[in-house]
Amino acid sequence: MPSVRKSTGRAVTTVRQPEVASARQTKLEPPSISAFPLPPGLTIHAEEPLRRLPARLEGQPPLAVGVGRFPSTRIESVALLHPAPDPFPDAVEPFPGPEPIGVNWLTSAPAAPAAASDRDLLDALRPRLAPGVLDPEALTPALPSPLRPDQRETIRRLLAEGEALLIADPGCGMETASVLALRELFRLGTIRRALLVAPNEMLRAWQDLFRAWAEELRFQTLDDPAQAATGLWPAAVHLLGSPPETVVAILRRSVGAASALAGDVLIVASYVALRRRGFDPTSLAALRPRRRWVVAGGPFPEAEDWRVLHRALYPDWTGPAALAEIQGRLERQTLRLTKAQLPPGLPRRSRIELWVALDAEQRLAYQQAVEEERTRLQRLGGAVNRSHIQAAVARLKRILAFRPGSLDGAKVRALVDLTEEILASGSKLVVVAPPEAEILDGLATVLEAHGATRLDSQAPAQDQSRVIDEFRRLPDRRVLIADSEARGDGDPLREATYVVHFSHDWNPAHRRRVEQRLFPDLGPAPPLTLYELWVADTIEEHYHRLLAAQGLLARDVALETRPKDIEERLTLQEWVREVFQVGSIEVRLAPGTGQLPGTGDLRRAWASFDADGLAAAAEGLMRALGFTQVERIKPADETGCDFAAWLTSPAGADQVFVRCVRQDLAIDVEDGQAVLDEVRDRPGFAGGYLIATADFTLACRRLAEGSEGRLALVDGAEFFRHLRVLGVVR
Numbered sequence: 001m002p003s004v005r006k007s008t009g010r011a012v013t014t015v016r017q018p019e020v021a022s023a024r025q026t027k028l029e030p031p032s033i034s035a036f037p038l039p040p041g042l043t044i045h046a047e048e049p050l051r052r053l054p055a056r057l058e059g060q061p062p063l064a065v066g067v068g069r070f071p072s073t074r075i076e077s078v079a080l081l082h083p084a085p086d087p088f089p090d091a092v093e094p095f096p097g098p099e100p101i102g103v104n105w106l107t108s109a110p111a112a113p114a115a116a117s118d119r120d121l122l123d124a125l126r127p128r129l130a131p132g133v134l135d136p137e138a139l140t141p142a143l144p145s146p147l148r149p150d151q152r153e154t155i156r157r158l159l160a161e162g163e164a165l166l167i168a169d170p171g172c173g174m175e176t177a178s179v180l181a182l183r184e185l186f187r188l189g190t191i192r193r194a195l196l197v198a199p200n201e202m203l204r205a206w207q208d209l210f211r212a213w214a215e216e217l218r219f220q221t222l223d224d225p226a227q228a229a230t231g232l233w234p235a236a237v238h239l240l241g242s243p244p245e246t247v248v249a250i251l252r253r254s255v256g257a258a259s260a261l262a263g264d265v266l267i268v269a270s271y272v273a274l275r276r277r278g279f280d281p282t283s284l285a286a287l288r289p290r291r292r293w294v295v296a297g298g299p300f301p302e303a304e305d306w307r308v309l310h311r312a313l314y315p316d317w318t319g320p321a322a323l324a325e326i327q328g329r330l331e332r333q334t335l336r337l338t339k340a341q342l343p344p345g346l347p348r349r350s351r352i353e354l355w356v357a358l359d360a361e362q363r364l365a366y367q368q369a370v371e372e373e374r375t376r377l378q379r380l381g382g383a384v385n386r387s388h389i390q391a392a393v394a395r396l397k398r399i400l401a402f403r404p405g406s407l408d409g410a411k412v413r414a415l416v417d418l419t420e421e422i423l424a425s426g427s428k429l430v431v432v433a434p435p436e437a438e439i440l441d442g443l444a445t446v447l448e449a450h451g452a453t454r455l456d457s458q459a460p461a462q463d464q465s466r467v468i469d470e471f472r473r474l475p476d477r478r479v480l481i482a483d484s485e486a487r488g489d490g491d492p493l494r495e496a497t498y499v500v501h502f503s504h505d506w507n508p509a510h511r512r513r514v515e516q517r518l519f520p521d522l523g524p525a526p527p528l529t530l531y532e533l534w535v536a537d538t539i540e541e542h543y544h545r546l547l548a549a550q551g552l553l554a555r556d557v558a559l560e561t562r563p564k565d566i567e568e569r570l571t572l573q574e575w576v577r578e579v580f581q582v583g584s585i586e587v588r589l590a591p592g593t594g595q596l597p598g599t600g601d602l603r604r605a606w607a608s609f610d611a612d613g614l615a616a617a618a619e620g621l622m623r624a625l626g627f628t629q630v631e632r633i634k635p636a637d638e639t640g641c642d643f644a645a646w647l648t649s650p651a652g653a654d655q656v657f658v659r660c661v662r663q664d665l666a667i668d669v670e671d672g673q674a675v676l677d678e679v680r681d682r683p684g685f686a687g688g689y690l691i692a693t694a695d696f697t698l699a700c701r702r703l704a705e706g707s708e709g710r711l712a713l714v715d716g717a718e719f720f721r722h723l724r725v726l727g728v729v730r
Contacts, residue, residue: 143180148173148346155180163292165335166293167297167337169297170418171352175269182267183214190264197267197284198240201354202270218236222239268295272297299424301424307321313333349528352532357410357536358410362399396539397503398436398438401442411503419450419479423479427495428495430496431447431479431502435458436483451478468480471493472495484505486514492525498528499529499530503533506570516559546574564635568634606693611636615632622645644656645658656689657687661692663692666700667696671690672690672713679711690704691714693716695716696715701713
């Protein structure tokens, strides 16, 4: 289309051509531009004659409609329109719901599954269509949060240089900058494949980074050498985890495959930790990538680490090999960032989950113990209570902390690697563990060489104050091992900007509380980085999944959340069925005669219910009364428990407060008034229920009658009758 200009020389926006679909032999002409509101004396002219723009669009035949049976059309290529994380489905289920009566949607033939080349093309197009990460106007819609100036500078350096060494204190966000630099290189079409090598416990953290910051890139984790022999690597980014022998085996197996596993960019993450596990970056020399990035959490503590890295980056170097020359040669490619250099205004706390995998020996010990606990819970049946669950969890977590009979283990290795990386940055470290002597003594021995000191909550107050003072003053006291019940001296431990939760309670509120006690007010100090060590494919992953589904992970709950606010959020059924995977529990049946018992018999019947059994019975009663959701807000004990219940109706949802009371004597008016006070103090509660195992006094019943429906009473006999109707008692 010819350009159009004003006579004054200033350009006028070119008229866009209309888009027309499903037309045959249609010719499109430019629309008139006479509607421009021009001032007097100003005219518009074309620099060259306007030409017709023919468009030949072939229409499709109308959809054939016939009468017959009603099969559903299958969509075979949805994955091409909406690519999803690995694996990519080739088909979806038939349309839900019935088709219109008497109508049959006909297709000439089922759509063939997309060829691998088509999918590869779409995977390559997605990053090309993404906005540039350095475009200020695209930051808000494209990225989870704005980039810091240091991250922008890092991205520019990575885009401009072939080799780069990123030495940044842990938690500074250099991993995020690396992911965004990869995203930009894929967007520009500069690279087609990248390879990342990292310790196993860091792989999930890297996966989360790719999902959050570069969702256009398809990534794949390789942990089995057999995968390499297939020669099928459709992803743009491949993640390899330690141990080193697995990495080398995968690369060697790929050499003889249809297409060797290679990459235009090679990223070696957590370099010092990989080196401690025997990883040699020169083993990747055969890949010959065009770009090599090495990420480390601090200056290398060993001279040999510098020499090995230099040989990997410059395999043909024949010059001086002294440490000073090597460091000087690498200085140009080095980007150094410390926490102290971070700009103000950043979040004061950031949390990172590290997932480790058990080795064969520790896995065997864990499997034997978990099978024993499953058998014990099965034998207990309906008598299972939270004390049994707590004992089983504590035993298994001791095995997850240390391999039986040794101070080694998957968590220990990850802790030692992380400790070395943090201490290399110049900061101090706090390690938190449960108040169990076996675990605390083991950690003190493991971290003794790193200047560890122990803060014991059971020690006298003056001893605790002395330990904290030495940790602050003495340079050789670099690691503080604190049990989860320990308290500080009221001032934050600003000397430590890192906390590692080694073996932590399942309840995230306990972790938040110990963090608040040791770091009550961070003030102007550098941000606090919090690490949590988790073990994959164990009960820790099972209850992590349940907590995540309810938004109850430590990163989600408020700092002031109390542990008792979360204790009942995982039910006994979920612990037994979902965490320990032994099937659901049932409320224990109380023996009876088939008739409503008298006063003495009723007391004995209620005595057969333990605390959790009575609470479960009250919860079942509320559900039988039509309440769709019941949650405990006070842990069950021998006196009873409290609930919140919701009743959903077309008019909306009503919320009520429920108190179940175990008592032999008649329930007096004070108990009824206490329920009304709870309703008054809880906004949004429409009323309250008082369920008891005994009768109510006349004064209590009159209080309920005069409450205008805000207080409902269920006495022991009525409660028992409902349970018999429900089949809980006989």
